[in-house]
Amino acid sequence: MFFTCARCVVERNRAFDIASTPARVVEPVPKRLQTSMLGARSFTSPCFLVRRRVIMSELTKRKERPITNFFKPVNATAKSAGDETAGDKTTSNGFVPLKKLKENMPKLDADELSPSPSPSSYATLIKDESWLDVLRPEFAKPYWKTLEKFLESEEKASAKVFPPKELVFRAFDSCAMSGVKVVIIGQDPYHDVGQAMGLCFSVPKGVRVPSSLHNIYKELRTDLNCKIPQHGDLTQWAEQGVLLLNVSLTVRAHQANSHSKKGWENFTDAAIRELAKNRKGLVFLLWGKNAQDKEKLISKANDHLILKCAHPSGLSAHRGFFGCKHFSQCNAFIEKNGGTPIDWQIEGPYRT
Numbered sequence: 263m264f265f266t267c268a269r270c271v272v273e274r275n276r277a278f279d280i281a282s283t284p285a286r287v288v289e290p291v292p293k294r295l296q297t298s299m300l301g302a303r304s305f306t307s308p309c310f311l312v313r314r315r316v317i318m319s320e321l322t323k324r325k326e327r328p329i330t331n332f333f334k335p336v337n338a339t340a341k342s343a344g345d346e347t348a349g350d351k352t353t354s355n356g357f358v359p360l361k362k363l364k365e366n367m368p369k370l371d372a373d374e375l376s377p378s379p380s381p382s383s384y385a386t387l388i389k390d391e392s393w394l395d396v397l398r399p400e401f402a403k404p405y406w407k408t409l410e411k412f413l414e415s416e417e418k419a420s421a422k423v424f425p426p427k428e429l430v431f432r433a434f435d436s437c438a439m440s441g442v443k444v445v446i447i448g449q450d451p452y453h454d455v456g457q458a459m460g461l462c463f464s465v466p467k468g469v470r471v472p473s474s475l476h477n478i479y480k481e482l483r484t485d486l487n488c489k490i491p492q493h494g495d496l497t498q499w500a501e502q503g504v505l506l507l508n509v510s511l512t513v514r515a516h517q518a519n520s521h522s523k524k525g526w527e528n529f530t531d532a533a534i535r536e537l538a539k540n541r542k543g544l545v546f547l548l549w550g551k552n553a554q555d556k557e558k559l560i561s562k563a564n565d566h567l568i569l570k571c572a573h574p575s576g577l578s579a580h581r582g583f584f585g586c587k588h589f590s591q592c593n594a595f596i597e598k599n600g601g602t603p604i605d606w607q608i609e610g611p612y613r614t
Contacts, residue, residue: 383410384427385406392438409526421514421515423513424457425512430511433500433506433508433511434505437500439540440541442541443504443544443545443604444503444545444604445534446507447462447507447547448463452472453520454515456469461500461506463574464495464497466494466495467493477575477584478574479491479608481588481589484584484585485589488608490613493611509527509556542564542566543566547588549574550572550575567592
């Protein structure tokens with residue numbers, strides 16, 4: 263047993279403080295500095311030797327560990343539990359290879375990856391499930407986000423947009439994908455107040471019949487001896503399987519084509535493409551250059567009938583629309599394939 267001097271007590275306490283500090287490592291004092299610091303006797307005294315042993319003992323216990331020791335191998339639990347994945351190969355460090363991790367990652371459906379549209383979004387307006395199933399991926403594409411922003415800016419600017427929001431997708435909601443027999447492609451909705459109703463060429467009852475629709479009625483009279491009604495509501499056609507689809511589904515009041523090239527074309531192109539790909543033996547009536555540009559979207563492998571001619575507008579109907587006999591050709595094709603022909607006669611009252 264030996265006595266401890268006051269200086270040794272102080273230095274011992276300081277040494278323990280140093281040993282208990284995580285970020286510092288105490289190195290032995292070089293011999294050449296021992297005499298100059300505390301004198302030779304203090305470094306050879308029994309108190310100092312005991313203190314040195316304590317310090318070195320603490321340092322030995324606090325060995326630094328590599329950072330990888332803080333992480334458990336990915337498949338460590340599976341191996342210890344005897345799971346069937348315990349046999350998976352690992353690297354020398356005990357980690358599962360990146361390729362193996364990718365293989366084991368859960369696969370998400372497209373619906374899970376697609377962001378849910380906000381309640382005010384146009385994407386929530388389409389109600390027919392058969393169309394929604396094939397068109398839902400479109401709502402996740404960049405062009406749709408741009409289109410939504412444009413339509414929102416129109417609303418904020420208090421611009422009048424036709425048709426009313428709830429009728430934008432009426433062409434799809436009035437004619438389920440599985441029930442389509444004929445496709446008529448228009449350009450954009452009528453842009454005067456009260457005209458647009460979500461079906462191309464159609465106007466509500468009580469609204470003056472536009473010249474294009476009046477010319478369609480004339481051709482029906484020549485081709486199938488149909489009477490000319492006093493109104494322009496074509497809902498009766500849609501209910502029989504005629505998809506009356508405009509290329510652009512909205513328009514600003516009194517500004518024709520004002521919503522073209524904003525994104526609607528991408529959406530309606532997708533609808534035409536999916537319809538032509540998933541159905542067989544349909545009739546496509548392509549009137550005018552804009553509609554005929556969509557021919558490239560129509561699958562050639564599904565036995566569709568494509569009929570083309572001039573647009574029925576007052577400016578071009580005399581260049582090939584009159585006398586085209588598309589309506590009789592359409593019905594002949596449907597009957598040949600075992601289907602029920604379209605009753606093109608719109609209910610009255612009729613013109614005298």
